[in-house]
Amino acid sequence: MGAAVSTPALAALLAQGLREIALPLERASSQQLLAYAAEVARWAKRVNLTGLREPERIVRDGILRSLRLLPFLPEGEGLALADVGSGAGFPGIPLKVARPTLLITLIEASRRRASFLMHIIRLLGLDGASCLRARVEALDDHPELRGGFAVVTGRALAPLPKAIALLTPLLAPGGTLLLPQGKGGERRWRPSPAAQKSQVLEFKKVPATPLLPEETVAILTNTGCFT
Numbered sequence: 001m002g003a004a005v006s007t008p009a010l011a012a013l014l015a016q017g018l019r020e021i022a023l024p025l026e027r028a029s030s031q032q033l034l035a036y037a038a039e040v041a042r043w044a045k046r047v048n049l050t051g052l053r054e055p056e057r058i059v060r061d062g063i064l065r066s067l068r069l070l071p072f073l074p075e076g077e078g079l080a081l082a083d084v085g086s087g088a089g090f091p092g093i094p095l096k097v098a099r100p101t102l103l104i105t106l107i108e109a110s111r112r113r114a115s116f117l118m119h120i121i122r123l124l125g126l127d128g129a130s131c132l133r134a135r136v137e138a139l140d141d142h143p144e145l146r147g148g149f150a151v152v153t154g155r156a157l158a159p160l161p162k163a164i165a166l167l168t169p170l171l172a173p174g175g176t177l178l179l180p181q182g183k184g185g186e187r188r189w190r191p192s193p194a195a196q197k198s199q200v201l202e203f204k205k206v207p208a209t210p211l212l213p214e215e216t217v218a219i220l221t222n223t224g225c226f227t
Contacts, residue, residue, distance in 0.1 A: 010034060010055055013211075017064040020209035025098060032097045032124050033063050039120060040088050047112045050088040060211055065180070066091030066155075067098055068206050072178055072217060073151060077101045078128075082145070082170055084136050084154040085109075089117055091153055091180075096129050103128045105149070109135040136166050145170055153178040160218060164201075168222060177220040 011034060018025055025033075037058045044053045052058045069091050073079065079102050083092030086106040096104045106121075106129070108114045114133040121129045134142060136157065152170045157163045163179055171177060181203070200221040208214040 007055075010037065010059060013056060014059050014063070017060065017209075017211050018067075020211055021064065021068055023067055023070065023098065029097050033059075033094060036089070036093060036097070036120060036124060037063060039116075039123065043116050044088075047116060048110075049113055049116060050090070052088070062088065062090045063094045064212055065215070066094040068212070068215075069095060069153065069178055069180070069217065070098055072176070072204065072219060073099070073102075074176060076150075078103055079151060080149045080172075081105070081151040081153065082107060082149040084139075084152060084167055084170070085157040086117060086131075087113055087155075089120055090155055092129075093117075093120060093124075093126075096126055097124065100126075101128070104130070105145075106131045107134055107136065107139075109133065139166070139170065147172050150175050151178060152176075153180075155180055164218075164220060168220065171222040173222060175222045177218075177222070179218040179220075181216045181218050 014030060014033060037055050040049060040058050041053065041055045043049055050062065052062050081095065081102050082105045084107045086092050086108045089106060092104050092106050096102050106117045108117060108131065111133065114131050117131040121131065139145060146169050149170050150172055152167045152175065154163060154167065158166065160179065160181065164177065167177055200223055202219050204217045204219055206215050206217060
């Protein structure tokens with residue numbers, strides 16, 4: 001892994017955030033996250049990776065908010081996770097760093113963003129991580145992905161009903177869809193009668209901390225009835 005480029009203040013910010021979300025990490029993992037934040041900030045100067053450009057916002061709103069999904073992941077080694085519309089790698093890269101046994105596939109349409117993701121995978125030495133350049137609307141062109149993931153996630157991918165329709169075909173039977181929705185996301189959900197028969201959906205509130213806002217995570221379980 002390349003040398004981390006960070007400041008003591010940035011390291012302190014990450015450490016504070018990890019304490020707030022009760023996530024102890026090895027020093028090496030924290031250094032990986034700081035190196036990742038530095039690369040996002042560096043690439044964002046010339047590539048439209050993300051709206052997060054300052055290192056402090058990358059740590060707080062990118063990395064730490066991604067890590068708040070960890071408690072919702074099923075237990076087990078070698079869990080296959082797809083991060084669709086991955087962009088700069090949120091939430092997939094932080095989740096992989098914090099839980100190295102995950103097998104993650106980062107799916108991103110943009111050539112430049114996909115190049116960044118492949119660079120980060122190499123830089124951080126993330127075994128069991130890969131990047132696929134593909135549009136979410138064209139995932140039918142990749143039948144090998146269908147039903148292949150225990151967990152599928154994506155941030156700001158599409159309005160919730162559309163995101164569910166696009167992503168549920170990727171879920172294995174019993175798989176879980178995790179979609180961060182911001183504060184009050186459950187109020188924007190209007191399921192159709194057909195959807196109610198095939199989708200087990202719940203909303204979990206993640207409380208605010210001094211650094212992080214309150215938000216809601218939509219959690220859908222694949223009952224095996226999707227068509």
